[in-house]
Amino acid sequence: MSHPLIRKLEHSAALSQAERSALETLTLNRRSVSARHDIAVYDNTDRVYLVTSGIAGRYRTLRQGSRRIVSFAVPGDLCRMHTCGPSTRDMRLGALTHCSVADIPRARLAELIETHPGIARAMRWLALMELSRAREWLVNDSRPADRRLAHHFRELLVCLQVVGLADENSFELAISQADLADAMGISQVHINRVLQGLRADDLIVWSKSALTIPDVERLQAFAGFDPGYLDLRAARAA
Amino acid sequence: MSHPLIRKLEHSAALSQAERSALETLTLNRRSVSARHDIAVYDNTDRVYLVTSGIAGRYRTLRQGSRRIVSFAVPGDLCRMHTCGPSTRDMRLGALTHCSVADIPRARLAELIETHPGIARAMRWLALMELSRAREWLVNDSRPADRRLAHHFRELLVCLQVVGLADENSFELAISQADLADAMGISQVHINRVLQGLRADDLIVWSKSALTIPDVERLQAFAGFDPGYLDLRAARAA
DNA sequence: CGGTTGATTGAGTTCGGTCAAATAAAGTGG
């Protein structure tokens, strides 16, 4: 499988050979993080993180102890691009499954952006795409829980297809129901019931860490999902 | 008052004189949009929009007819930076109060980004800051309604202070309760009750289109608001 | 001064939350 970040960036526009190999050098030093451990906490702002395998989650812990996951990070996703002031407790980044991560010095990335116009353009596109995605999650939050969950699954399908980690209608999803609940902003008890609902309607099959969507069209209609906001060729083709 | 976009961008890093004046030329052709009218709909992707006065909202309409506002656009905010595929019904942009807007050809902006490194850097920062903000809204969505509303008010205070449209503890807020409800993702009836609660606790005073926060510290604590995510000097100073 | 829009209140309902317990599954050490 080719490099997931490059694969993803090339969905916006082609990169030169020099740009591709420059990006590849970023990810030489990999690190392994086991499930339920943080990849990054807030005090270290001089690096960004690239997930190269597994699924991670950007999250914040609320006062009462509950956790809200605001986005998933799948292979090819850069995290903590935004350097918030050092004083702040920023969002955290935690591994939901066992992950492999590359630590990238922020200065090194900045350098690539300065010297390679194609990378600069791709990073601009990436940030705006993530923004689009975050806003879609916001819209999603005002849908009923079953449609919301369906929407999340449908989005994950596209995002994993982009980096070659999903086939037509299924992908590996080794996270717990609790993680899913925190990403949807509902309780663990309730997500279980919602899952049962989707299973009963044959909208999804989820067993042995593999999620299958028997009829993608039907799930998509149910979820009110419009792939357009992702601005990916894979999505447009679909 | 100096140009709001420049004012905002300079919160990340200084711009050269050439860059400032290049940005100024972008906003020569203003347009007036009255409250409750769309500034942009989805089919026109060759321009971006700069709000120069008033408050607008980025929103999407759900199937059942309800509307979800995913962010406010205040003076100095650029909108529709992301060109989604032409096929998609993207987010819409509507004026909540009477607005003045500058239409900026996307190509013109791209040109500035190519030629002025400082503008390129500032735009990168801007996109990441908006992303940070969108994710903060997401976190906010899992708080109880009263805290959520308090958080929105606190955020608006900072964002308006940045462009010189708010003083220490108050600003003009001429939107309707219905708009606020759609931004918070709750019903019109409920926002009314929540507002009454905040008023009863002297956390806010909202009359004659002016919103005042008698005790900013107290509201902030109540909301669980941490200004750090905005990465603005104004916020850091506070 | 009627007419339209926005704010407020009341009553009843529902979706999703909490608490608590019961299974089921997955490790772990002997």
Added chain:
DNA sequence: CCACTTTATTTGACCGAACTCAATCAACCG
């Protein structure tokens, strides 16, 4: 390979925040 612990999923009963429907009241406006 089996007892034992831990973690994840599932179920039941009850509760509460927020929604809907519907009506009233207040403002604004030509």
